[in-house]
Amino acid sequence: MTPPIDVIARSLVRERARTGLSLAEIARRAGVAKSTLSQLEAGNGNPSLETLWSLCVALGIPFARLFEPQAAQTQVIRRGEGTKVVAEQANYQAILLATCPPGARRDIYLLMAEPGADRVSHPHPPGSVEHIIITQGRALVGLTEAPEELHQGDYICYPADREHVFRALEPATQALLVAEQN
Template sequence: MGSEPHEGSVRDLLAANLKAARARRQVSLSEVARLSGISKATLSQLESGTGNPTIETVFSLSRALGEPLSGLLEPPAPGGMTVIRAADVAPLVGEGVDLRPYGRVESAGLICELYDQQVRAGARQESPGHAGTEHTVVQSGLLRVEVDEVRVELGAGDYLSFDAVTPHVYTAPEGPVRSVLLINYRADGRGPAEAPH
């Protein structure tokens, strides 16, 4: 059985998807700059594929455009089987996290995005909050998560979910952490998706 390579760097995918999202919403670069807090010059570089997007930048664009992260980072879905090799997906780099987007599924009014999340040893990744519910399963290492001043530590095999609109922080106090991150949104954009019970 063969597989199609996962084509397009994060930079190229963001450039194409950002242009498409702006066109759908009929908003100018100036308006996106105002809504996102990202300079117009930086947005122009991102749209031309010459900028270097960070996790923080993509989350800001997601909030400003009302677009799920996967809508900004994922290529159009191919038919049949999809195989994505880690080596073919450049990570989106943040202050403390490398995030590889792997897929998006829409079903029953929800959009679910799947990521490989690696928290660097001793690093701290802060998020002011964004739409959706975050679900994290730790594969290796010790992950500390703070949500609304509540702190939990997760080891291999542990799971956590929370409303991602709440500011949150991921840290790896003892060494690198590898985890699976799933973010789900309501497709209609109204309110957070419910975490499973």
């Protein structure tokens, strides 16, 4: 069984990412020290009811959501969509596609594929997640029962502990794959 602080930590990270707000801003809104929130997101500490309640108010979520482990699900972000952060002094912007849960391992791969046979992957260990960004071409990607057609610049995230597929739809299709295991 997962310790409660681990579930709380993942929930805090997930919900803060959902809001698009910084750790410092959530801490300020909740009236807690930034270091306290950082420790809680790392799965350390023994937070009081008051601290957790304040964080829920700052995040705009019901208290019970902190104790609900979220099942991995497919997420697609099309090129140019998502929460953007823009630099003031440079022509530079960043779009957060995914956060890494505390204690997770991430491996990064460059995929190069040609149309033809599908790459069907059997389920990986429980809790595995894959993130893919198409960098060139088009592909059908995701869970075998519900793959998504992705174009250059599109992002998908799906639970890799279920059967999944990658099918190149154009010659010289390339993608960046980030494989994550807890």
